[in-house]
Amino acid sequence: MPSWDTIFKDQGYFFLDPHPDMARHADLFKNHGVKRILDLGCGTGRHLVLLSKMGFEVDGFDSSHHAITLAQKWLKEEGLTATISEHMMERSFPYEDMSFDALISIQVIHHNQLKDILFTISEIERVLRPRGFIFITVPVLGPKPVNPEEDWQLHQVEDGTYIPQSGAESGIPHHYFTETELCDVFNGFERLEIYIDSTDHRCLLGVKRE
Ligand SMILES: C[S@@+](CC[C@H](N)C(=O)[O-])C[C@H]1O[C@@H](n2cnc3c(N)ncnc32)[C@H](O)[C@@H]1O
Numbered sequence: 001m002p003s004w005d006t007i008f009k010d011q012g013y014f015f016l017d018p019h020p021d022m023a024r025h026a027d028l029f030k031n032h033g034v035k036r037i038l039d040l041g042c043g044t045g046r047h048l049v050l051l052s053k054m055g056f057e058v059d060g061f062d063s064s065h066h067a068i069t070l071a072q073k074w075l076k077e078e079g080l081t082a083t084i085s086e087h088m089m090e091r092s093f094p095y096e097d098m099s100f101d102a103l104i105s106i107q108v109i110h111h112n113q114l115k116d117i118l119f120t121i122s123e124i125e126r127v128l129r130p131r132g133f134i135f136i137t138v139p140v141l142g143p144k145p146v147n148p149e150e151d152w153q154l155h156q157v158e159d160g161t162y163i164p165q166s167g168a169e170s171g172i173p174h175h176y177f178t179e180t181e182l183c184d185v186f187n188g189f190e191r192l193e194i195y196i197d198s199t200d201h202r203c204l205l206g207v208k209r210e
Contacts (some may be wrong), residue, residue: 005066022050028133037100038061039058042061044067049075050059053080090116090120095127099127101133103133110139112156112173113161114161136203138182139200140176151166166172191204192206
């Protein structure tokens with residue numbers, strides 16, 4: 001059964017360009033004095049590279065050993081640095097309270113059932129300073145098949161959470177947030193922007209309440 005680790009082992013780097021809006025949001029972070037950013041589920045490092053190049057102090061973690069190895073290799077080739085850990089988002093994050101000025105997580109937090117996702121969000125709040133920024137993206141459940149290339153045969157395991165029975169991500173949970181639900185679970189944050197991006201993902205840009 002695939003896991004993200006086997007996907008990266010088999011395919012290597014397959015996200016190369018940064019999220020289309022990342023540079024714009026990073027400019028906003030910079031204008032508000034952000035220095036240290038956590039990339040939750042950093043994968044093979046496309047945003048670690050971008051944000052490090054922009055002069056931020058960058059940390060990342062991911063559960064995939066292969067992804068982290070590829071990210072470290074990429075950073076080294078570019079002469080950049082970031083602190084990367086192998087870690088699962090449903091466990092307490094390995095950082096002190098209020099360690100970060102901003103946190104990004106691109107297509108990651110939905111890979112769990114809701115109880116674990118809520119724990120991840122509580123950890124996001126814990127490690128961010130008051131008025132710290134988030135930029136979070138998650139997939140949108142469209143008409144089946146979700147991926148037009150293949151029928152994922154989604155099996156529902158709870159309200160909003162499905163496990164594909166076939167395809168590249170078979171066996172990996174996907175929680176599909178509605179806009180209302182995404183705002184509700186991030187109610188510790190003021191919403192700056194909520195929108196569907198040019199890759200058809202739901203995006204939330206927010207700032208932690210005091
Ligand atoms: C769609 S990829 C996105 C990677 C990266 N954020 C990017 O935009 O390039 C999903 C990532 O989530 C990571 N991931 C999945 N479940 C995780 C978990 N429980 N804890 C930490 N990372 C996880 C995977 O290893 C993978 O790197």
